Amino acid sequence: MNYLLHISVxxxxxxxxxxxxxxLIGFGGLLTMAQAAFYGLGAYAYALLSLKLGLPFxxxxxxxxxxxxxxxxxxxxxxxxxxxxxxxxxxxGFQMIVYVTLYNWTDLTRGPYGISGIPxxxxxxxxxxxxxxxxxxxxVLFAVVLGFMHLVCRSPFALSLKALRDxxxxxxxxxxxxxxxxIRAMVFSAAVAAVPGVCFASYITYIDPTSFTLTESIFIAxxxxxxxxxxxxxxxxxxAFMIILPELLRFVGLPDAVAANLREIIxxxxxxxxxxxxxxxxxxxxxxx
Amino acid sequence: MLYAAGFGxxxxxxxxxxxxxxxxxxxxxxxxxxxxxxxxxxxALAVCGTLALSVLFAAAIEWAVYRPFFQKGCSSGxxxxxxxxxxxxxxxxxxxxxxxxxxxxxNQLEPSVAFAGLRFTRIQLxxxxxxxxxxxxxxxxxxxxxxxxxxxxxxDQPELLPVLGLPLMRLRLLVMSLGGILVAIAAMLVAWDIxxxxxxxxxxxxxxxxxxxxxGTDRYWAWGAGAMLLSVLQSLAMWQFSARWTDLVTFGVxxxxxxxxxxxxxxxxxxxxxxx
Numbered sequence: 344m345n346y347l348l349h350i351s352v353x354x355x356x357x358x359x360x361x362x363x364x365x366x367l368i369g370f371g372g373l374l375t376m377a378q379a380a381f382y383g384l385g386a387y388a389y390a391l392l393s394l395k396l397g398l399p400f401x402x403x404x405x406x407x408x409x410x411x412x413x414x415x416x417x418x419x420x421x422x423x424x425x426x427x428x429x430x431x432x433x434x435x436g437f438q439m440i441v442y443v444t445l446y447n448w449t450d451l452t453r454g455p456y457g458i459s460g461i462p463x464x465x466x467x468x469x470x471x472x473x474x475x476x477x478x479x480x481x482x483v484l485f486a487v488v489l490g491f492m493h494l495v496c497r498s499p500f501a502l503s504l505k506a507l508r509d510x511x512x513x514x515x516x517x518x519x520x521x522x523x524x525x526i527r528a529m530v531f532s533a534a535v536a537a538v539p540g541v542c543f544a545s546y547i548t549y550i551d552p553t554s555f556t557l558t559e560s561i562f563i564a565x566x567x568x569x570x571x572x573x574x575x576x577x578x579x580x581x582x583a584f585m586i587i588l589p590e591l592l593r594f595v596g597l598p599d600a601v602a603a604n605l606r607e608i609i610x611x612x613x614x615x616x617x618x619x620x621x622x623x624x625x626x627x628x629x630x631x632x
Numbered sequence: 633m634l635y636a637a638g639f640g641x642x643x644x645x646x647x648x649x650x651x652x653x654x655x656x657x658x659x660x661x662x663x664x665x666x667x668x669x670x671x672x673x674x675x676a677l678a679v680c681g682t683l684a685l686s687v688l689f690a691a692a693i694e695w696a697v698y699r700p701f702f703q704k705g706c707s708s709g710x711x712x713x714x715x716x717x718x719x720x721x722x723x724x725x726x727x728x729x730x731x732x733x734x735x736x737x738x739n740q741l742e743p744s745v746a747f748a749g750l751r752f753t754r755i756q757l758x759x760x761x762x763x764x765x766x767x768x769x770x771x772x773x774x775x776x777x778x779x780x781x782x783x784x785x786x787x788d789q790p791e792l793l794p795v796l797g798l799p800l801m802r803l804r805l806l807v808m809s810l811g812g813i814l815v816a817i818a819a820m821l822v823a824w825d826i827x828x829x830x831x832x833x834x835x836x837x838x839x840x841x842x843x844x845x846x847x848g849t850d851r852y853w854a855w856g857a858g859a860m861l862l863s864v865l866q867s868l869a870m871w872q873f874s875a876r877w878t879d880l881v882t883f884g885v886x887x888x889x890x891x892x893x894x895x896x897x898x899x900x901x902x903x904x905x906x907x908x
Contacts, residue, residue, distance in 0.1 A: 421891055428708065429890060429894065431649065431712070432886065436842075436886040439838070439880075439882075443876075443879045443880045447874075447877060558834075561716065605728070607720055608720070611717045611719070611720030612721055614716065614720070622710060631713065
């Protein structure tokens with residue numbers, strides 16, 4: 344039972360990450376490879392504030408979100424001057440800078456040794472310790488993020504992002520400011536990505552930089568490319584497929600080392616085939632350009 | 633320099649961020665390992681075998697992946713994602729075949745020479761002179777060769793090439809093969825020096841692409857200059873701080889250049905219409 348609940352917690356964490364990336368990739372049409380950086384910043388902010396300052400969860404969560412939003416705002420000002428490959432390269436650059444900093448700033452982050460003993464959240468003295476309790480907690484966080492994204496997707500802001508994505512010059516003639524709207528999207532996306540970071544750090548109670556690599560960012564982008572983007576169904580389909588598939592492969596009886604590589608090969612082939620025959624992904628509304 | 637040149641050729645001619653070049657690099661490393669260590673071929677034969685396998689592999693990527701997407705009229709973003717798929721598949725196929733651990737080609741201590749207070753190993757000297765030499769030879773071909781001018785034109789308006797009677801598909805194959813040869817030479821030199829594992833491709837891809845964007849995407853010599861400057865900056869960071877911070881310097885430089893000189897240090901400014 345705990346195994347299924349663990350998978351559900353991971354589905355919730357990656358669901359929130361996919362929703363955060365969806366705002367940029369699906370609505371804005373900007374392929375980002377930096378989502379794991381914001382995810383990591385959220386995780387480290389929570390771990391350090393909880394352990395070093397002893398702050399409670401209801402302070403550390405907003406602080407992590409605020410840090411994600413601030414860094415997203417700063418990075419957005421630099422990266423959103425670019426489009427297409429240059430934007431992808433800028434996000435890869437940012438992702439690598441965050442990773443190298445987390446890995447090498449050992450005085451603060453303990454580098455490759457990671458941070459252990461991260462406290463689980465507690466409310467009014469009641470700690471969320473067991474896996475079922477954590478599953479419910481993740482479910483609540485996921486529902487809040489989904490509700491927030493639902494509101495965003497139905498707002499004029501999402502419509503303006505779609506307009507910019509489809510034809511930036513035409514959207515500008517309708518008085519839509521690309522810089523302002525894209526920076527807002529980046530801030531929302533980064534802030535939301537910090538939430539699963541907090542969730543991950545407090546669930547596993549140990550973090551190190553290897554959880555927030557470029558490979559992780561590519562995996563998050565793949566979730567959207569396989570599942571689809573530009574609506575709320577696509578990211579959910581992608582998360583279900585990409586998280587449940589490796590678990591199903593466990594039951595085939597392959598050795599662990601082979602299964603990991605085989606899973607990646609299946610992702611890679613799917614990526615090529617889907618982008619060719621079904622560019623909108625399994626349930627998406629937007630075909631990446 | 634060689635990796636940057638290989639990446640630059642494909643990027644400049646196809647206008648595609650050729651992520652699969654990371655896979656080509658890993659493939660070439662292991663092809664060299666197969667020829668030199670497992671089959672125990674003489675060095676010259678192992679080098680020729682690796683080059684041949686790398687060209688075939690590059691052609692296979694073009695035939696099986698890039699050409700169908702090109703003929704379907706897909707955008708560069710779509711091809712980039714397919715390229716990412718190729719990278720993931722190849723990297724993991726190699727891991728399945730050879731294992732995830734580091735493989736080395738030479739286990740012996742390299743002879744070294746001292747020059748002006750600096751000590752260089754034989755393979756480091758070979759890397760430097762082969763890199764410069766091959767880059768210069770290709771540079772001369774780019775400057776004077778008719779086909780290379782056509783490759784440059786392909787990057788601007790590929791649809792005009794058939795109108796001028798030039799074989800577009802063969803030229804695409806030429807670009808991929810040339811990229812394959814350049815990256816294979818770089819891969820052999822690296823594999824001989826420090827060995828390989830199936831996941832090194834992305835690291836070298838990022839270094840090569842940063843060098844191209846750092847120098848400027850539209851000039852061949854700028855790719856080499858970008859690679860040289862980047863190497864010097866990395867070495868300075870290693871000398872002054874620590875080897876741990878070299879990646880920070882690389883990507884810091886990338887962000888800096890993208891922000892303040894998007895056309896690259898030696899690139900040419902373009903009008904908005906040209907840049908599209």
